[in-house]
Amino acid sequence: MPREQLARLQLERLQATVANAYANVALVRQRFESAGLRPADIRSLDDIAHLPFTVKTDLRDQYPFGLFARPTQDLARLHASSGTTGKPTVVGYTLQDISNWSDLMARSMHAAGARRGDIIHNAYGYGLFTGGLGAHYGAERLGAVVVPMSGGSTERQVALIMDFKARVLCATPSYALAIAEVAEQQGVDLRQSNLQIGLFGAEPWSAAMRHEIEERIGVKAVDIYGLSEIMGPGVACECECQEGLHGWEDNFLFEVIDPETGKVLPEGQAGELVITTLTKQALPMLRYRTRDITKLTTQRCDCGRTHVRILRITGRNDDMLIIRGVNVYPSQIESVLVGRPHIAPHYQLIVEREGSLDNVRVEVEVLPGTPEAQFPAISRDVRHHIKSMIGITTTVAVQAPGTVPRSQGKAVRVRDLRPKGA
Numbered sequence: 294m295p296r297e298q299l300a301r302l303q304l305e306r307l308q309a310t311v312a313n314a315y316a317n318v319a320l321v322r323q324r325f326e327s328a329g330l331r332p333a334d335i336r337s338l339d340d341i342a343h344l345p346f347t348v349k350t351d352l353r354d355q356y357p358f359g360l361f362a363r364p365t366q367d368l369a370r371l372h373a374s375s376g377t378t379g380k381p382t383v384v385g386y387t388l389q390d391i392s393n394w395s396d397l398m399a400r401s402m403h404a405a406g407a408r409r410g411d412i413i414h415n416a417y418g419y420g421l422f423t424g425g426l427g428a429h430y431g432a433e434r435l436g437a438v439v440v441p442m443s444g445g446s447t448e449r450q451v452a453l454i455m456d457f458k459a460r461v462l463c464a465t466p467s468y469a470l471a472i473a474e475v476a477e478q479q480g481v482d483l484r485q486s487n488l489q490i491g492l493f494g495a496e497p498w499s500a501a502m503r504h505e506i507e508e509r510i511g512v513k514a515v516d517i518y519g520l521s522e523i524m525g526p527g528v529a530c531e532c533e534c535q536e537g538l539h540g541w542e543d544n545f546l547f548e549v550i551d552p553e554t555g556k557v558l559p560e561g562q563a564g565e566l567v568i569t570t571l572t573k574q575a576l577p578m579l580r581y582r583t584r585d586i587t588k589l590t591t592q593r594c595d596c597g598r599t600h601v602r603i604l605r606i607t608g609r610n611d612d613m614l615i616i617r618g619v620n621v622y623p624s625q626i627e628s629v630l631v632g633r634p635h636i637a638p639h640y641q642l643i644v645e646r647e648g649s650l651d652n653v654r655v656e657v658e659v660l661p662g663t664p665e666a667q668f669p670a671i672s673r674d675v676r677h678h679i680k681s682m683i684g685i686t687t688t689v690a691v692q693a694p695g696t697v698p699r700s701q702g703k704a705v706r707v708r709d710l711r712p713k714g715a
């Protein structure tokens with residue numbers, strides 16, 4: 294769709310979304326009133342900058358159903374995130390919402406190269422997490438054959454990928470690597486399997502990790518993005534050009550803001566991604582602050598799609614570490630580690646306090662067969678490259694293969710051992 298036509302569609306849907314939220318969500322009406330706003334004030338897409346933001350804590354404060362614009366008897370499904378602190382965030386869908394979500398997941402899978410009749414091995418977790426069912430419904434809508442494997446039982450995953458001749462693998466990037474590792478231990482070469490496409494998401498991953506996964510599994514590794522507060526997976530997805538995630542603008546409005554001031558930033562500048570839903574009935578979301586740091590481009594993609602591209606997400610604001618005044622995302626350290634000689638793509642960052650200073654200990658594994666005598670030299674090499682590429686001094690603990698905990702879903706990259714409240 295030409296971008297001018299897309300903008301007209303977005304405005305029409307934005308106005309309907311604002312009207313729905315204002316009429317049916319008490320918190321939205323209250324915030325409009327205190328800002329002196331009415332739904333009729335949204336006359337252009339730029340007027341969105343006047344609307345108040347929605348943040349993660351709004352969902353917790355309104356637990357469980359306070360932000361819903363439909364009574365529960367009109368819903369078809371509920372999902373929830375297991376919050377590590379406090380109440381979970383609960384999201385709801387009407388049947389129409391589920392249908393739109395299925396369409397967008399099918400569109401995402403098609404953009405990545407999946408087709409009708411493909412066997413899609415779905416290793417995203419099923420349950421309250423939106424990953425498993427989101428991919429499942431999308432695969433069915435595409436006309437593919439879905440294997441609802443979920444996470445875990447990694448040896449069995451390998452056997453079924455081989456026996457069923459799956460062409461598409463859906464998983465978190467860290468779990469895809471765990472599957473690759475188990476396959477190698479069993480003497481199975483996934484590069485010789487039918488797998489050609491991987492849809493990997495639900496955690497930030499670096500370009501180096503993409504290269505590693507493509508080498509080890511023999512797939513085109515495509516990034517897929519989403520979050521349950523907005524819908525679930527399929528809010529944006531890369532096409533076969535792998536040059537950034539196409540954000541599905543007929544269903545969402547994307548902005549990038551300065552996380553400090555809240556001001557909208559011009560295209561191409563890095564900041565926090567803010568998303569407004571344009572078609573959601575049960576849980577319309579106005580200017581939701583994702584805390585993901587990225588930038589947008591409307592430059593035409595080689596695939597011909599006109600939808601905006603969300604460039605590789607560096608990390609989530611919450612995951613950012615401030616080490617002696619330097620802002621660091623785990624994915625930056627990952628790009629230094631993955632692909633270095635002797636280093637396996639399994640790592641954890643331990644943040645500790647030494648006296649009044651914060652220290653990062655990088656626990657990383659060597660590849661099988663690396664002699665222990667080389668560990669000190671490898672450690673010095675890694676430490677040197679982190680210092681020269683990111684500017685922070687770290688302690689590097691080089692460890693034997695298999696010692697870093699393996700992911701079954703979303704990887705735990707950081708263990709923060711600093712005293713709480715300090």
Ligand SMILES: [Zn+2]
Nearest residue numbers: 532534594596
């Ligand atoms: Zn494209």
